Amino acid sequence: MHAPRPASPLLLLSRAALVSALVVALATFVSPLLAQESAPATPAGAPGKLRVVSLSPVLTDFAKEIGGDKVDVVGLVKPGVDPHTYDPTPADAQQVSSTQVVLISGKGLEGYLTKFRQAAGGKATWVDVGAALPSLEAPEHDHDHDDDHDHHHHHHGADPHWWHSVANAKLAVGVIREAFAAAAPADKEYFAGRAAEYLEKLDAMDKEIKVALADLPRDARKLVTSHDAFQYFAKERGFTIIAISGISTRDQPSSKKIVKIINQIRADKVKAVFYESVENPKVIAEITKETGAKVGGSLVADGLGEGAASTYIGMMKANATTIVQGLK
Numbered sequence: 001m002h003a004p005r006p007a008s009p010l011l012l013l014s015r016a017a018l019v020s021a022l023v024v025a026l027a028t029f030v031s032p033l034l035a036q037e038s039a040p041a042t043p044a045g046a047p048g049k050l051r052v053v054s055l056s057p058v059l060t061d062f063a064k065e066i067g068g069d070k071v072d073v074v075g076l077v078k079p080g081v082d083p084h085t086y087d088p089t090p091a092d093a094q095q096v097s098s099t100q101v102v103l104i105s106g107k108g109l110e111g112y113l114t115k116f117r118q119a120a121g122g123k124a125t126w127v128d129v130g131a132a133l134p135s136l137e138a139p140e141h142d143h144d145h146d147d148d149h150d151h152h153h154h155h156h157g158a159d160p161h162w163w164h165s166v167a168n169a170k171l172a173v174g175v176i177r178e179a180f181a182a183a184a185p186a187d188k189e190y191f192a193g194r195a196a197e198y199l200e201k202l203d204a205m206d207k208e209i210k211v212a213l214a215d216l217p218r219d220a221r222k223l224v225t226s227h228d229a230f231q232y233f234a235k236e237r238g239f240t241i242i243a244i245s246g247i248s249t250r251d252q253p254s255s256k257k258i259v260k261i262i263n264q265i266r267a268d269k270v271k272a273v274f275y276e277s278v279e280n281p282k283v284i285a286e287i288t289k290e291t292g293a294k295v296g297g298s299l300v301a302d303g304l305g306e307g308a309a310s311t312y313i314g315m316m317k318a319n320a321t322t323i324v325q326g327l328k
Contacts, residue, residue: 049069049070049071049072050067050070050071050072050100050101050180050183050184050187051071051072051074051098051099051100051101052067052071052072052073052074052099052100052101052102052103052180053073053074053075053076053095053096053099053101053102053103053124054073054074054075054076054077054102054103055076055077055083055102055103055104055105055110056075056077056083056103056104056105056109056163056303057075057077057078057079057081057303057304058105058163058169058303058304058312059103059104059105059129059172059176060073060075060103061304061311061312062169062172062173062176062198062312063103063176063180065173065194065195065198066173066176066177066180066191066194066195066198067180067191067194068190068194070184070187070190070191071180074095074099076088076092076095077303079303079304079305079306079310080303080304080305080306081303082302083105083109083110083302083303084109084302086112087112088112088116088119090119092116092120093116093119093120093121094120096116096120096122096124097120097121097122097124098122099122099124100123100124100125100183101124101125101127101179101180101183102124102125102126102127103127103129103176103179104126104127104128104129104130105129105130105160105162105163106128106129106130106131106160107130107131107133107135107157107158107159107160107162108157108158108160109130109160125179125182125183127175127176127179129172129175129176130158130160130162132171132172132175133162133168133171133172133175134162134168135158135159135162136158136159136231136232136235137157137158137159138157138158138159138160138228138231138246138247139159139228139231139243139247159228159231159232159247160247161229161230161231161232161247161301161302162232163232163312164229164230164231164232164233164236164316165232165233165235165236166202166205166206166209166236166316167236168232169202169312170199170202173195173198173199173202174195176195177191177192177195201313202313205313205316205317208317208320209237209316209317209320212320212321212324213237213320213323213324215324215328216323216324216327216328218238220271220327221237221238221239221240221327222239222240222242222268222270222327223239223240223241223242223274223323223327224242224243224244224261224265224270224272224273224274224287224293224296225241225242225243225244225274225275225276225299225301226243226244226245226274226275226276226284226299226301227243227244227245227246227247227276227301228241228243228245228246228247229243229247229301229302230243230299230301233319242261242264242265242270244257244258244261244273244283244284244287253283258283258286258287261287262287262290262291265287265291265293266291270291270293271293271294271296271326271327271328272293272294272295272296272297272326272327273287273288273291273293273294273295273296274295274296274297274298274299274322274323274326275295275297275298275299276298276299276300276301276302294326296322296323296325296326296327297322297325297326298322299319299322299323300315300318300319305318
């Protein structure tokens with residue numbers, strides 16, 4: 001028998017090279033798959049920034065002013081959207097599920113909140129800004145119920161329109177500043193500095209509004225509005241509110257209530273009736289026709305508006321200007 005011939009060195013080298021190439025190729029293919037499977041999901045928002053979701057256009061504006069370039073803010077309720085009738089979507093819940101801080105206006109404005117939190121899940125800190133602010137009691141109103149009368153409706157309890165008080169707005173800035181500092185301690189001083197700058201702007205705005213309203217005598221400070229959203233403004237500025245509808249835009253006035261308002265406008269010689277983008281134009285038309293009062297203009301009641309009124313400061317100035325021009 002012949003002994004087996006030893007393999008050629010060239011053949012052994014070729015086999016070794018082939019095995020090595022297969023190992024490299026396999027590692028190249030498998031490694032990304034393993035990494036993809038084991039890596040945590042990348043959170044939404046800009047890398048390194050505190051992720052915030054807001055349920056109020058006013059709070060969205062505050063958050064951007066305080067957070068600057070350290071915070072990524074997503075506002076779910078946009079300017080011009082009626083918060084009394086807003087319904088969160090599955091996409092909104094997805095935004096919340098991957099965020100770190102959620103800002104809510106509170107005082108009963110977000111009637112959908114319990115179900116929304118359950119649907120969203122996640123580990124976010126929910127900050128009820130309104131809970132830290134003084135409340136006014138919501139007045140009782142004589143109104144008719146519409147067919148879609150549901151969990152969004154406000155009967156009694158706290159008036160949720162706290163932001164029409166500048167004093168409350170300043171307190172809200174402090175609440176948000178502290179919430180951001182707790183969520184991102186390394187940026188605490190940054191948030192404090194920006195909040196201080198914004199508070200100075202609010203003080204300057206407050207002085208401008210006081211000067212503008214000084215042209216109106218006390219007996220002319222009667223504000224007829226589409227719905228009862230300006231009680232905080234009235235208390236701070238010395239006005240009396242005559243609201244056509246209740247605290248919620250879903251509250252439609254009864255015939256008895258309309259007659260009462262017409263009689264009060266006549267008796268008090270009120271010069272103007274103010275409306276909003278979401279209200280019953282037929283009721284406004286009827287009241288102005290019966291009383292001779294003019295249409296004073298549009299007020300932003302439930303959040304922010306467009307153009308100059310797209311920021312909190314701009315909205316407050318625009319409302320004050322419209323009121324003065326309408327009641328002069």
